Amino acid sequence: MSLPLFWFIVIAFLWVGYLFLEGFDLGVGMLMKLMARDEKDRRVLLNTIGPVWDGNEVWLITVGAMTFAAFPMWYASLFSALYLPLVLVLLGLIFRAVSIEYRGKHDSDSWRNRWDWGMALGSFAAAFGVGAALGLTTTGLPLNENGDRVGGAFAWLTPYALLGGVAVVAFCLVHACVFLMLKTDGQIRDRARRIVMRWLPVGILPLAAWAIIVQFMNAKVATLPLLVIAVVGALLAWIYARRGRDGLSFISLGIFLVAGAATIFASMYPVVLPSTLDAAWNLTVDNASASPYALKVMSWVALFGLPVVVLYQGWTYWVFRKRVTTEAIPAPHSFKNQ
């Protein structure tokens, strides 16, 4: 396997890891305003992701940095072309992080309410922006021969960007509900299951449509089986949710995501960022990648680092494997300044 191909797979792996992991905590963030009914509910939701959201988010940082190191041309063209959506993502992530940490630091309803909005809107902005960026990565941007965007600040604003944004937001929402079925108990768990039973088919639809569109744009037959696996995964997730098999439902939805994303990445290959102006200006794994020496160094780092990260992150999930319930939430403390 050539090094650029290996790195294409690493980047795809990191993106899928990011969507799978942060997918549910972005979704839980939005559900703070969509599903939680009272303060107890909100704290249950927050604490299901409390110990892990930060580690999940690093997948995005890492995919950015790894793209910079392995495919500098891809990184430069994509990030500058998507200036506005990425500002949205950054603002969303800033507000989310700060909301999680600060909402419980002051005992007042309006204070908490404000940070809940920060959490919900921040999560939405991040999910939508990432989705739009990924959508365009796979469908193309108006890039000139230097790889720079032409057509102004809003040239990225196309139906594909919207589809990508909606797809990730919708997926995050159902993914989060399946996650809550697995991580909570009692009323919240029941409510999450009811949402999944009703909304799962709708929630995965835009992502499925995106995979199909990219598949057809690139007209590859070899990736069709992946698409079938994705559909089966989604179907199983839905059936298992109905039967109350939370773990299996979660895994099945994960299979849907992995297979769906694999369809998209595999059918794009070897293009990493298509130019909608002229196919000759497409960025590909070969013309966008770093030198063989840099790739070799980074390969050793990834081969050592990624398994270690997956191991200790897995351990975190094991340590905090217990379901979170309203009973387990301690009363908020206050103190008077003496």
Place this chain on the structure above:
Amino acid sequence: MEALDIARWQFGITTVYHFLMVPLTIGLGIVVAAMQTAWVRTGKEQYLRMTKFWGKLFLINFILGLATGLVQEFQFGMAWSEYSRFVGDVFGAPLALESLLAFFTESVFLGLWIFGWKRLPKKVHLACLWITTLASMLSAYFILAANSWMQHPVGVEMVDGRPVMNDIWAVLTNNTLLVAFPHTIFGAFAVAGGFLIGIAWYHLWKRRRDGIDTVDAKGNVVVGERPEIGRDKTDHSVWLRSLRIGAVVAMISFAGVAVSGDLQGKLMFEQQPMKMAAAEAACHDGTGFSVLSIGDPGAENCEDVDTLVEIPGMLSFLANGDFDTEIRGVNTLLEQYQDDYGTHLPADEMYGTNSGAEIDYTPNFAVTYWGFRIMIGFGSIAAIASAYALWAVRKGTVPESKWLMRLAVFGILAPFGANSAGWIFTEMGRQPFVVAPNPTGSDGVFMFTAAAVSPGVSMGELLFSVITFTVVYLALLIVEVMLLFKFVRGGVPAAMPDLLGGDDGATGGMNSPGGDPDGTPGKKKDDVLDFAY
């Protein structure tokens, strides 16, 4: 104003802001880890309280540093795409190493530490904090590796007009990096030291003001108690010990900053002579160090600068370790730079409106000259203050003076100021280059800042983002400072409410059906969330 200027302002604002949080995270993190270690080893209540109190402040600050760090990594691609394309082969590597080997570790183990109280075995829980803090130092190392490469590019050769990495080891052991790293880390500890002194001073002072502690005829403290508000005798030892730790940390770090700073200065005279000449307002060749120079505030060239007080020989000493080597001044350097790198930017459309413009090789005098002095001045103030603090508390408490207390609290800002000034000096001093040429390195490995900005990004986009980030950052800074004040004033009970006898209804009816597990240890062994959000 043009896109280039806005992009530079954005980089400056977001970086300086991010670096307000980072030193406190690194310095305070290690101090808290040491406190928790003391607790695990001795089992003394005072260390537990110290860990909880300072740990809370650590977290409030950590999160904002984390959130704003994202912007740093994204903006290379967003606003500086030509830069990213030019240096991507070598510059991306340390960033990728940072995220994979350091940032992941930091984030995952911090989550384990926050939520792991009583849930993980004591020693494993302690290890999580050590891993977090060591990872944040490793993170600093990689980021400084990237920055040092911009100051002094090594480990590359030019292939088809682009630097291509040929030695990662050279990048990670760049001599610029090897002095910048200790300088930055000691700077971070200086911040933590000042922070501990100021806050501990305030609490010791408050105990005296409230009549809890008194002083006997010999001036020794008589420690009093008011356990019902959490201010018992252990509370006193929490603050006294914190202050002493802070003073020692601050003094050691000042020595470290001075030594590493001197080494860094000598290296910089070699690698970026123009930056140092500007910092000394040295227009003509010579040996004298300017103690005070004045000029027209907008001084663009040397003729406008008058040196009022000068120490002969000092400049040679700083640069070279002796008293008589002639150090090249701005005028000599200017000619040399023009010979080596040209007088005008190429007439190429990638330079936008700067295409064909004359190159100004002198960095902004006012910024470099004063940035250098503010850095050193604020650092020295903090060092002297910490020595005084250590002496002042020799009898167990602080003087009664309210003004002295205010000064100690205000003094927290000095190391922050020194850090920011240092960064502004070192980054602005390297202009007009974004990648400064290495005098002994491969030819052509340098880049003008004017060529680095994203060609496809519009003024409007840049303006929108710089305004949005600045407004959001200001708002969040206010929130952070407000929360820090609140938790500082609350003292230890702010971080350990159970000190006040658990939930006594002060919260306004948020009692859970399951009761308050904190107040009744052992009753509910299965608490998932002892330290919940």
